Amino acid sequence: MGRTSDAKERLLEAALDLIWERSYGVVTIDAICEKAGVKKGSFYYFFDSKSTLAVAALNENWIQDGKAKWDALFSASLPPLERIRGFMQSVYDGQVKVQKEHGKVLGCPCFSIGSETSTQDEVIRAKAQEILQSQIRYFESAIRDAQAEGSVPPGDAAAKAKCLFALFEGSLAQARIQNDLDFLRTLPDASLDILGARSLKVAA
Amino acid sequence: MGRTSDAKERLLEAALDLIWERSYGVVTIDAICEKAGVKKGSFYYFFDSKSTLAVAALNENWIQDGKAKWDALFSASLPPLERIRGFMQSVYDGQVKVQKEHGKVLGCPCFSIGSETSTQDEVIRAKAQEILQSQIRYFESAIRDAQAEGSVPPGDAAAKAKCLFALFEGSLAQARIQNDLDFLRTLPDASLDILGARSLKVAA
């Protein structure tokens, strides 16, 4: 009952876009409203601060977009090392597209926002952490499967997953800083190297 | 001739501290002035914007502090893999200290600021890039030496260095986001793993 609206969704999308492109601290509520085509009064009807909006935007983006992509890339129907290689390749392909559309390599919004806000905004930090932890689990599971089939040496899969994740996010952030896709090109190979799967990789 | 002052140095230090602890976008000129014990008029006597100050602060920090530390850690008097292992260990030790002093893991200021400002402030971006590139060269050189003595398999040393650097910075950023030193504890071992020096590492 009552009026319907997609203003909330437009705000979520505009916020993530702007914050990803610029940064959390520098993006104003006014700018988000303008991009979303929403008046500030309406903003405060839906959210009560930039922080609240950012958390909702990160969550929405992961639940509505990210998760399904990761599920497909890490599908159990693929050989475990192919999942990792394919994922890393898709990261590169994705950033190629981002660079074409935005004119710059932007990296991973969750990681950038998380790093920026971690010491100032506990709620955003916690949401970013939650999403990132959730992503690490995809790596961990693939590594465990690889170990089970013997394509990767045994060892602490959780630790290896963290390591691989650091390589992945570090490369993305580096690519953003230098606006250079070269940091991502070698990611598929380097990922398998770091897991000690060199021989397997060559065979694949 | 005229009055002397260390206000400029105090501003540089206060700026780096605040930006490292919080973020570039959120730190105001007023806050920097307050921390440095300097009036805003004096700020504008020495610098003409927050951006200019940030660039000078990054540069000062690298030239006066960072470089000498890296030189010592990557001293050619050490076996190449010991340089890398020792460096990674010192990163961990350093962040333990940071956590004690600031209450939080803060990661690498250059990388954080670089990532945050890369799309908005070309001058800061360029300075961060310059410093980071310069740091990658330490890795590259150590890797080349390791390859020469046969403790690491041959291959594109520049690419391997980028990779190792991504792992290193990614781990630091991750540690910042989660405020958790665990992401750094395994860095020394993981670094040698990624270079394919596992057997050597065990021997060391």
Add this chain to the structure above:
DNA sequence: CTTGTATTTGACTATCTAGTAAACTATTAT
């Protein structure tokens, strides 16, 4: 000691920004 210069100070303006409130409008269920 005095002169020139480097630095400091405080008061100021203009602009931006977050957040509020109340009147207004569209939609839907009954």
Add this chain to the structure above:
DNA sequence: ATAATAGTTTACTAGATAGTCAAATACAAG
């Protein structure tokens, strides 16, 4: 059709922020 509800609009306030300027001050060197 109309009442209740969901969303919108506009205009507003208070405070923060960047940046300016001219007068004051301290110091170094001759």
